[in-house]
Amino acid sequence: MKGFEYHKPQTVKEAIDLMEGLENAKYIAGGTDVMVLIRQKKLAPNCLISLRNIGDLAYMETEGGLRIGSAVTHNAIAKNEFIQKRYCALADAANKVGSRQIRNVATMGGNICNAAPSADTACPLLVLDAKVAIVGKKGEREVPIDDFFLGPNKVALEAGEIVKGFNMPAFGENTGSAYIKHTRRQAMDLPMLGVAARVTIKIGGSEVGCKDAFCTVDSISNILKKLEDENLVCEDVRIAMGVVAPRPIRAKKAEEAMRGKVISEKLFEELGEIAASESQPRDSIRGEAWYRRDMVKVLTKRAILKAVDRVIRPDDTIWPERLW
């Protein structure tokens, strides 16, 4: 392995100044991507600039929304009770990245800046309307997450810029979110497909009726049948999909088709078709394109219903905990 210098700046400014003055330098956060690439000889930097010891990047603020510093680890996110309750999709995703050892060091900033089409935390950020806070030589700026991803491993960062964190708005009690990662094994696998959803609902019928519909081990279609009587309106929705395009994408046409509609089996059928038509999956070692496209239909439905379930039954001790 080729040698490199290793710098450990204590502030963001120090890091940016270092990057400007050094040749062939690379930022490193948790290192679970960068160190692997170096060991595989796919990356040969002269210097690494560690972002791990910068206190200013390790914040987590929950007042009036959610602001997470880029150097916060996946484990800290997954185990945070506020995120588990109010930003479920993000907790779902952070808890599914790699293994415990990886989650203990890998940062969310790293996961997003590496910008793999399969990045688990990308889909939740897309549905949670996150903005990326960026800091560079010229000052600070904010970019909506949807504009941040440019392609595989490409993001809208200019030379020397650092992602400071991710800002998400606050959502009301009638909003829920979920992320479903479709893999061949439970851990240490990249998703074959990842789908996140966020819904804001309005119950036209009775709340108890909705609770009843979900408190069952019945099939999804039977749940939907019961829900139809309750006039459950989807006021707002976001759907994001990973691994179906060169970058994580929003299913905007499907969102449009769902907004303002009453939730029903038929609606989900239409929705699935639209979302599948918006995906452009390819064959890979993890799964074939046709299978992925089919699973988009299944998982958008499940992710949305999982999010709805979380609004209707926010108490996590409630029976039964469905395997959405």
Place this chain on the structure above:
Amino acid sequence: MKKEITFTLNNEKVVVEVDPKWTLLYFLRNIMEMTGTKEGCGYGECGACTVIVDGQAINSCIYPVLEAEGRKIVTIEGLMAKNGELDPLQKAFVDEGAVQCGFCIPGMIMSSKALLDEKEKPTEDEIKESIEGNLCRCTGYVKIIDAIKSVAGGR
């Protein structure tokens, strides 16, 4: 190019000169000659190199040695008492017959040790989650989980 760093290794303070390109694993095995920690894949996939840094299990094969500065590191060698007595967790692995070829076991024990330090009575799901990043090709995991459970008082 070498830098001097200070950190705690198995409850002892060490001051050493390290090369920035070393990983923590390389340092442990080749400089400290503590070969209990294994190198499996070298890419953070298999967990054979797991050590505990500041109470958290990490893959030492992709952990830059310079990040160890000022931190507390515990390896499999640090679990045994000075008089040679094994840690209860190590004993449980022996008693339950959780070891076959043994290559993954230092990592398995460090991962579960981190869990038990954090939580006295973990659930079976938490035990499984703690070792999800440790691959074992011999045992089928059942006896490993049994061994961890027996220490956690979960049976």
